[in-house]
Amino acid sequence: MNLAGKLMQAVWYTRYGGGSAGLKHVEIAIPAPGNDEILMKVEAASINPIDWKIQGGLARPILPRKFPFVPVGDVAGEVVEVGVGVKNFKAGDKIISTLGGAGGGLAEYAVAKESSTVPRPEEVSAAEGASLVIAGCTALHSLTVTGGLKLEKTEPRTNVLVTAASGGVGHYAVQLAKLGNTHVTATCGARNVELVKSLGADEVLDYKSPEGAALKSPSGQKYDVVVHCATGIPWSTFEPNLTPTGKVIDITPSGAAFWTYAVNKLTFSKKQLHPLLVTPKPEQIGFLVKLVKEGKLKTIIDSKYPLGRAEEAWAKSSEGHATGKVVVEP
Numbered sequence: 001m002n003l004a005g006k007l008m009q010a011v012w013y014t015r016y017g018g019g020s021a022g023l024k025h026v027e028i029a030i031p032a033p034g035n036d037e038i039l040m041k042v043e044a045a046s047i048n049p050i051d052w053k054i055q056g057g058l059a060r061p062i063l064p065r066k067f068p069f070v071p072v073g074d075v076a077g078e079v080v081e082v083g084v085g086v087k088n089f090k091a092g093d094k095i096i097s098t099l100g101g102a103g104g105g106l107a108e109y110a111v112a113k114e115s116s117t118v119p120r121p122e123e124v125s126a127a128e129g130a131s132l133v134i135a136g137c138t139a140l141h142s143l144t145v146t147g148g149l150k151l152e153k154t155e156p157r158t159n160v161l162v163t164a165a166s167g168g169v170g171h172y173a174v175q176l177a178k179l180g181n182t183h184v185t186a187t188c189g190a191r192n193v194e195l196v197k198s199l200g201a202d203e204v205l206d207y208k209s210p211e212g213a214a215l216k217s218p219s220g221q222k223y224d225v226v227v228h229c230a231t232g233i234p235w236s237t238f239e240p241n242l243t244p245t246g247k248v249i250d251i252t253p254s255g256a257a258f259w260t261y262a263v264n265k266l267t268f269s270k271k272q273l274h275p276l277l278v279t280p281k282p283e284q285i286g287f288l289v290k291l292v293k294e295g296k297l298k299t300i301i302d303s304k305y306p307l308g309r310a311e312e313a314w315a316k317s318s319e320g321h322a323t324g325k326v327v328v329e330p
């Protein structure tokens with residue numbers, strides 16, 4: 001299909017700040033795929049906090065690379081056209097891609113690198129596929145690479161804590177952790193306690209209760225690995241709840257977290273805090289897709305919006321109270 005010169009609906013912003021009101025609906029040219037690129041019809045784009053944080057100026061002046069900017073990097077769709085150098089995909093294939101800092105996901109069509117794309121089997125919906133990218137890869141990387149957890153029941157038991165377990169990253173982290181030989185404690189709001197238990201958590205704390213705020217395991221567990229997806233919890237709260245070699249993997253690190261990291265290193269502390277920024281890798285996305293296909297990992301979708309209501313999706317994610325993932329379906 002030759003779409004050169006044709007127009008598509010898209011949503012972009014033209015400056016830092018402005019939140020959901022800063023998103024504008026526009027009609028722009030359908031992008032053309034380069035040599036090693038794929039043009040896809042976007043079927044789902046998953047919003048992550050990083051998307052609205054970049055709009056807010058978090059990575060200023062590096063991201064976005066230019067204005068106006070069509071945000072969102074986690075997409076799933078169908079291949080429409082491929083560049084001459086593309087080997088493994090053809091028109092009609094269902095795919096999942098990470099567009100990263102280039103963005104482009106809040107649009108009817110997007111261009112992805114072949115090297116940032118994986119096939120999507122029919123058992124995995126577009127919404128699930130797009131949701132897996134940043135949120136799933138961050139959960140997987142935190143647990144297995146930084147946390148050193150093996151997702152096998154034959155391993156020695158590991159005590160895991162997941163904070164904000166009802167969120168995009170947290171709900172995957174609970175399920176992935178339970179694929180290993182683990183005891184999982186999780187925190188979330190009171191309204192989501194049963195949901196998080198249904199994902200496999202052994203014990204769940206309401207983060208607004210005194211025990212939840214103190215991260216105290218009801219059964220007295222000390223944590224070997226913490227995947228910290230909430231914000232605003234100081235090291236002094238984590239430290240007494242860790243095993244002697246416990247690790248906090250902090251995916252929302254503040255300045256204080258980097259300070260704690262440095263002090264722990266300088267004092268040869270066996271308890272550690274690891275600030276972490278994850279870049280999704282295709283092999284990780286592929287691994288997660290396989291788990292979904294096998295029925296071992298599910299995606300909780302908070303809400304879905306058509307492209308015409310993308311600003312509502314943006315606002316929903318920005319409020320910080322999504323249960324699972326927020327998805328736009330162009």
Ligand SMILES: NC(=O)c1ccc[n+]([C@@H]2O[C@H](COP(=O)([O-])OP(=O)(O)OC[C@H]3O[C@@H](n4cnc5c(N)ncnc54)[C@H](OP(=O)(O)O)[C@@H]3O)[C@@H](O)[C@H]2O)c1
Binds near residue numbers: 165229321
């Ligand atoms: N470093 C990285 O590479 C990386 C990658 C992905 C995400 N992140 C960051 O990680 C954080 C989580 O991302 P996400 O996509 O999972 O966010 P999210 O889906 O927006 O998380 C929302 C959920 O967090 C819960 N929550 C908020 N504060 C909490 C607290 N103090 N204790 C327990 N639960 C709490 C909310 O519950 P209630 O509605 O009940 O309050 C809500 O269900 C974000 O700050 C994001 O920017 C970092």
